[in-house]
Amino acid sequence: MELELMSAPCCYLLSNREDITSQQYLKAIKRLLIVVQDLSSARSLERIMEIVRVAARELTGSDGASFVLRDNGYCYYADEDAIAPLWKGQRFPMNICIGGWTMFNRQPAIIEDVYGDERVPYVAYQPTFIKSMVMVPIRILDPIGAIGTYWANYHQPTTSEVNLLQALADTTAVAMENVQVYSELEQRVRNRTAALEAVNIRMQQEIQEREAAETEIKRLAITDELTGLYNRRGFFLVAEQQLKLVQRSQNSASLLFIDLDGLKKINDNFGHESGDAAIVIAANLLKQTFRDSDTLARLGGDEFVVLMQGNDPNSATIIERLQTAIDQFNQTQKYPFPISMSVGVQAYEPHQPISLDHMITLADYQMYQSKRARQNK
DSSP states (O other), X not given: OHHHHHHHHHHHHHTTGGGXXXXXXXXXXXXXXXXXXXXXXXXXXXXXXXXXXXXXXXXXXXXXXXXXXXXXXXXXXXXXXXXXXXXXXXXXXXXXXXXXXXXXXXXXXXXXXXXXXXXXXXXXXXXXXXXXXXXXXESSSSOOEEEEEEESSOOOOOHHHHHHHHHHHHHHHHHHHHHHHHHHHHHHHHHHHHHHHHHHHHHHHHHHHHHHHHHHHHHHHTBOTTTSSBOXXXXXXXXXXXHHHHHHHTXXXXXXXXXXXXXXXXXXXXXXXXXXXXXXXXXXXXXHXXXXXXXXXXXXXXXXXXXXXXXXXOHHHHHHHHHHHHHHHHHHSOOSSOOOEEEEEEEEBXXXXXXXXXXXXXXXXXXXXXXXXXXXX
């Protein structure tokens, strides 16, 4: 791209060496080549204008330079570099502005006396220092702007000065097109990146939702819907693992088999909704009594089990605590039925391990014996 940019200005200068000395010519060539390189690496319009406004003055020896953009029928004076303020930030209709004339006619405007040329709106120039000027179009075929240079004293712009300025304008046009292409590519990359990020976010959300759904499904598969305790399947999954830990650590454990007394009578006398309420009450009393580290489950119907690790507190103390909670509930809550539970306990000793099924069977038997003893009193 740099070779293409450099070839344009050289052709202007080689044909007009007679207007400047060889030393000036070589100096201008070197400066213009540096400008071409700087413009080729520019990535914004602001940077292009910064380079051009300084280079225009240096290449022509002028007292001021302006960078004009074509803007919907107006000449917008986007930037300037001058010994005194000109029109930076202002807009003028193209049909009354010398920059507009340059763009409409696609050729340089060379003016030795701004007050003697009918193309110049002299009222706009009266507050300025300008006596002479050159305005060249940025891109000859379809101008997108103009570069103007100005002198504080009357000056006849030479052909070489005009060609230098036009070479700078042509190079500027290519640089501006490069910036536009670069900006479009950047925007495409940003759009593509944003689209990929959006897809990634959606995928992450879908993964999280799927994982949450799978977690919920697993939870429901091992949870008793009525009480929120583990169901039989969940209890066996968790308790088997805990017994392995007990066996490995050589600690003790106890399994309590708990039966909600009189559930059939409650169902028969007060309905199954009351029976369900009694089951929920029993589950809540168990939750209040046992530790978070204990494993509670409803095996089904009126049967509950608890696996306790260690002897602190021991099972006798826990059973006493549970009975206290039951008594307090029956005294303070106004239900048409009392809550009563029977408990059987089976210890697990690591040096004499037994299966979880066997422990449940033994604890169930102990519960049955305890219930019969209570009934015979």
